[in-house]
Amino acid sequence: MSIYVGKDTRLITQGITGGAGKFHTLACRDYGTNVVGGVTPGRGGEDVEGLPVFDTVREAVQETGANTSMIFVPAAFAGDAILEAIDAGIEVIVCITEGIPALDEVRVKQAVRASDSVLIGPNGPGVISPGAQAKVGIMPGYIHKPGGIGVVSRSGTLTYEAVWQLSGLGLGQSTCLGIGGDPVPGTLFVDTLERFADDPETEGILLIGEIGGTAEEEAAAFVKEHVDKPVAAFVSGATAPKGKRMGHAGAIIAGGKGTAAEKKVALSAAGILVAESPADMGRTMQAVMQGQKV
Amino acid sequence: MKLHEYQTKARFKAAGLAVPTGHVVNTAAAAGEAYEKLGGELAVVKAQVHAGGRGKGGGVKLVRSAAEAVAAAEGMLGKPLVTHQTGPAGVTVNKVLVEEGLPLDQELYASVVLDRNLETPVLMVSAEGGVEIEVVAAERPEAILKEPVDGWRGLDGFRARRLAYQLGVPKELAGKLARTLQGLARIWLDSDASLVEVNPLVTTTDGRVVCLDGKMSIDDSALFRQQALAAERDVAEEEPTEVRAREAGLSYVKLDGDIGCLVNGAGLAMATMDIVKLHGGEPANFLDVGGSATAEQVTTAFHIILEDPTVKGILVNIFGGIMRCDVIAEGVVAATKAVGLDRPLVVRLEGTNVDKGRQILAESGLDITPASDMADAAKRIVEAVS
Numbered sequence: 230m231s232i233y234v235g236k237d238t239r240l241i242t243q244g245i246t247g248g249a250g251k252f253h254t255l256a257c258r259d260y261g262t263n264v265v266g267g268v269t270p271g272r273g274g275e276d277v278e279g280l281p282v283f284d285t286v287r288e289a290v291q292e293t294g295a296n297t298s299m300i301f302v303p304a305a306f307a308g309d310a311i312l313e314a315i316d317a318g319i320e321v322i323v324c325i326t327e328g329i330p331a332l333d334e335v336r337v338k339q340a341v342r343a344s345d346s347v348l349i350g351p352n353g354p355g356v357i358s359p360g361a362q363a364k365v366g367i368m369p370g371y372i373h374k375p376g377g378i379g380v381v382s383r384s385g386t387l388t389y390e391a392v393w394q395l396s397g398l399g400l401g402q403s404t405c406l407g408i409g410g411d412p413v414p415g416t417l418f419v420d421t422l423e424r425f426a427d428d429p430e431t432e433g434i435l436l437i438g439e440i441g442g443t444a445e446e447e448a449a450a451f452v453k454e455h456v457d458k459p460v461a462a463f464v465s466g467a468t469a470p471k472g473k474r475m476g477h478a479g480a481i482i483a484g485g486k487g488t489a490a491e492k493k494v495a496l497s498a499a500g501i502l503v504a505e506s507p508a509d510m511g512r513t514m515q516a517v518m519q520g521q522k523v
Numbered sequence: 524m525k526l527h528e529y530q531t532k533a534r535f536k537a538a539g540l541a542v543p544t545g546h547v548v549n550t551a552a553a554a555g556e557a558y559e560k561l562g563g564e565l566a567v568v569k570a571q572v573h574a575g576g577r578g579k580g581g582g583v584k585l586v587r588s589a590a591e592a593v594a595a596a597e598g599m600l601g602k603p604l605v606t607h608q609t610g611p612a613g614v615t616v617n618k619v620l621v622e623e624g625l626p627l628d629q630e631l632y633a634s635v636v637l638d639r640n641l642e643t644p645v646l647m648v649s650a651e652g653g654v655e656i657e658v659v660a661a662e663r664p665e666a667i668l669k670e671p672v673d674g675w676r677g678l679d680g681f682r683a684r685r686l687a688y689q690l691g692v693p694k695e696l697a698g699k700l701a702r703t704l705q706g707l708a709r710i711w712l713d714s715d716a717s718l719v720e721v722n723p724l725v726t727t728t729d730g731r732v733v734c735l736d737g738k739m740s741i742d743d744s745a746l747f748r749q750q751a752l753a754a755e756r757d758v759a760e761e762e763p764t765e766v767r768a769r770e771a772g773l774s775y776v777k778l779d780g781d782i783g784c785l786v787n788g789a790g791l792a793m794a795t796m797d798i799v800k801l802h803g804g805e806p807a808n809f810l811d812v813g814g815s816a817t818a819e820q821v822t823t824a825f826h827i828i829l830e831d832p833t834v835k836g837i838l839v840n841i842f843g844g845i846m847r848c849d850v851i852a853e854g855v856v857a858a859t860k861a862v863g864l865d866r867p868l869v870v871r872l873e874g875t876n877v878d879k880g881r882q883i884l885a886e887s888g889l890d891i892t893p894a895s896d897m898a899d900a901a902k903r904i905v906e907a908v909s
Contacts, residue, residue: 263592268673305747321644330745332639338642354844369844369875384790386842390897393842393873413642428799439790442639465793468778468800469809476774476789476811478744479639484657489797497906507794508898 231358232404233321234297234365234423241265241295243286243302243310245277250301253367258371261362267454277363286317299365301322307351309334313348323365324350341415348415352389354385355406360403360430376401377432378514379425381418383439387465391437394511399523403431409513410477418448426456433459435468435514438492440466441480445492459517462496464489524741525573528622530755531737540706541733545622554596555589557621565624568595573760576606617759623731628725631690632656633704635672635711644672646708647817649741650690652723678708692726699732714752715745764827771823773812774857780805781835782904783828787812787846795840798897804905808836816846822853822861829862836867836908848872851881856887864889867907871900
C-alpha cells in the first residue's frame with residue numbers, strides 16, 4: 230500500500246507542453262507512473278510523446294479517467310490551474326510551481342477545504358511511493374528504494390539528501406512527500422502524519438522541518454497523541470538570521486517566532502529523536518528504528 | 524519588498540483613510556519650507572528608513588518652528604540612524620517626512636498579517652498603541668485582539684465593529700474606526716501585502732481617526748502584478764549584494780561568517796550553513812541557486828561570493844536531482860576560471876550524473892577539494908580557512 234499515489238494513479242500534467250512539464254512527465258512515466266495525458270490551454274489535440282493533450286482539465290478527466298494532476302503552470306496562473314483541477318474532481322493535485330502569490334494560496338486553500346481534493350505543495354518536489362513505482366513530482370527516482378520509512382519534508386533537495394542517506398543505510402521508503410516551502414501549504418505535516426500512522430507499509434517516519442511558522446510544533450503535538458510508530462526529525466535553519474526570508478517564502482523567523490531551536494525542543498518533548506546534523510538524518514532514523522529513545 | 528512610511532501613507536490616502544498632511548523632503552532647507560507650508564505650530568520630522576524603532580533612535584523629532592524643523596532634518600539627513608532593527612552601523616537617512624502635529628487622544632495599534640495557522644490574513648488591534656507590539660504580545664497577549672480577513676470579502680463589517688467596540692473608543696468614533704480597519708484589510712488584499720501596520724492609529728480630541736504612522740511590505744511573489752508598487756522599491760535601503768543576487772534570480776542572504784556557501788535548494792542551503800557551524804565554522808551567506816540553475820547563474824553566484832572580502836573559503840554543496848552534476852561541475856569550472864580562484868574551494872556533488880561531474884572537476888586542473896558527503900565537506904572547508 231502507499232499513500233496519495235500508487236497503482237491506481239492516473240496522472241495528467243497541467244502545463245505538459247512546457248520544458249519542465251514535459252521533461253518531468255516523461256520521467257514520471259519512465260519511473261512507472263501511469264501517465265494518461267496532459268493539459269495546456271490552446272494546445273488540445275496535440276500529443277507529447279504519445280500522451281494526448283487537452284485544452285481543459287474537465288475534458289482530460291472525461292477522456293482519460295485521470296484522478297491525479299501534476300502542475301507546472303507559471304506562478305501567475307498556477308492558482309487558477311489548481312482551481313480548475315478541483316473543479317474537474319481531481320483527487321490528488323501536486324503543484325510544483327514556485328512563487329505563487331500568498332493571496333492566491335489563501336484563496337485556493339479555501340477552495341481545497343471546501344472540496345474532496347487533496348493539494349500537495351505548492352513549491353514542493355511532489356510525492357513518490359517506490360514500492361508502487363509511482364512518482365508524481367520532480368525528485369530523482371533512482372535514489373529511492375522500496376521499504377518502510379515514510380518521509381515528509383518542507384524541502385526538496387534536503388529530502389533527496391535524506392532519502393540518499395536512508396537508501397545508503399538500507400532503509401527503503403514507503404512514501405516520500407514534500408509539502409512545499411510556502412506559508413500556506415495544501416497538505417500539512419499533520420495531514421501526512423495521519424496517513425503514515427494508518428498506512429500498514431509505513432514502519433517509521435522521518436520528518437524534515439525548517440524555520441518559520443509552527444508546522445513542526447503541530448506535528449510534534451500530533452505525534453505525541455496519535456502516532457505510535459518510531460519518528461525521527463531534522464530542522465534546518467539553526468544559523469538563519471531573524472526577519473530574513475531564506476529562499477522559501479515560508480522560511481522566515483518573524484517577530485522572533487519560528488526558530489529552529491523552538492521547533493527542536495517541541496519535537497524532542499514529543500519523544501521524537503532530532504538529528505543535530507543534516508549528515509545524520511539517516512543514522513538518526515536508523516537508531517530510532519533500532520529502538521533508541523530521546 | 525518594504526515600502527517607506529511616506530509611500531505607505533500615500534497608499535492609505537488613496538484608499539480614503541485619514542493620514543496627517545505632510546511633505547517628503549531631502550534637504551534641511553526644504554524641511555523648513557515644508558513646516559511653513561503646513562501652517563500649524565506643532566510639526567513632526569520623521570526619518571524615512573525601512574527599519575522600525577526610529578523614535579528611540581532619534582529619527583522622530585517634534586518641532587515648533589521652521590528653524591527647529593531645519594535643525595531636526597539636518598540632524599538626520601545624510602547620517603546613519605541606528606535602531607534595534609538596523610545593526611550597529613545603522614542606515615543612512617536620505618529623506619525625511621515633515622508632518623502636521625495632531626491633538627492626540629488615544630493611541631491604538633492595528634496591523635494585517637498572514638496567519639499561517641488560520642491560513643488567512645488576520646487584522647490585529649490593540650488599545651496599547653505607540654509601543655513595540657512584540658513586547659505587548661509577549662507580556663500581555665490578551666491585549667491583542669484578532670479577527671480573520673476573508674481572502675475575497677475582506678474584513679466583514681460586523682468583525683470591524685466588534686473590534687472597534689472592544690477597543691473602547693468614544694461611541695461616535697467607533698464607526699470611523701471600523702471603516703478604517705476595513706480599509707486596512709482591503710489595502711492588504713489589493714496590494715498583495717505581507718504586512719500592513721499602523722502604530723499608532725490615533726483618535727484625536729477633535730473627533731478623527733488618523734493613521735499617524737504606516738508600514739507596509741509587499742509579497743515579493745506578487746510584484747509581477749503590482750508594478751506600481753514594485754516601481755517604488757528603494758534599493759538604497761537594501762544590501763547591494765542581495766539586490767544583485769535577486770536580479771540574477773538567486774536567493775542570497777548576507778551573514779557574518781567567513782565561509783561562502785553555494786547550494787541548490789533552500790532547505791539544503793540552510794542545512795549546509797548549519798553543518799558548517801556544527802563543525803566550528805561560520806557561514807558568510809545563504810545562497811540558493813535554485814532547482815534548475817544555468818551555468819551563467821552558477822557563475823554569477825561565484826562572483827557574488829568571491830567579491831565578498833570577508834569570505835575566506837567556499838563550500839559548494841549540490842544534490843543533483845533535476846539539476847545534473849555534470850552541468851554544475853562545468854559551471855563551477857567555468858566560473859572559477861573566469862573569476863580567478865584565490866581561496867580554498869570544497870565541492871560536494873551527489874545525485875544525477877555524479878561520476879561525470881566529479882570527473883570534470885578532477886580533470887579541470889583547478890585546486891578544488893572534493894568531498895565525499897556533507898559532513899566531510901564541512902570539515903574540510905572549516906580546516907581550510909582556519
